[in-house]
Amino acid sequence: MTRILFVYGGRVESDDGPLELHLDDGTVVLLDGAGDGESLLVRGAPWTDPFEPPISAENRLYIEQNGKWSRSEQSGDPMFSSVLGKVISSVKILENEFGREAGVQLSIGGTDLWFVVTGDECHVHWAQPIGFRTSTGYAQ
Helix, strand or coil, X not given: CEEEXXXXXXXXXXXXXXXXXXXXXXXXXXXXECCCCCCEEEECCCCCXXXXXXXXXXXXXXXXXXXXXXXXXXXXXXXXHCCCXXXXXXXXXXXXXXXXXXXXXXXXXXXXXXXXXXXXXXXXXXXXXXXXXXXXXXXX
16 A cells, blocks of 8 residues: 655655555555545546656756655555555445545455545544545445
């Protein structure tokens, strides 16, 4: 698993960012927030870095002044490493308090991971976040 995290001035902001799931068959699933800032966006392809090398002098200056989103491997994080290589046994789409599909609950090797979108941010939780429930339009 990898997260797409914002890096500015050498500091990684680890609380907010999309999540990439790398499956055994080579499939990559990207969980992200949609353009409306509160809906779940799921893509069957990895995140694409808009600042892929080679980086122009203009883009390098922009990154130095403003920061950029970067792929960050999560295997060193004890919570993420505990689910690596385990089977995803269930997937549940989550609704926020406004009834919008805004997250997903993954059961992986006996551990639940919640990925939710709220206020233009993407968060990973290891316990059910307040304000989210299984989608009424979802059938497992």
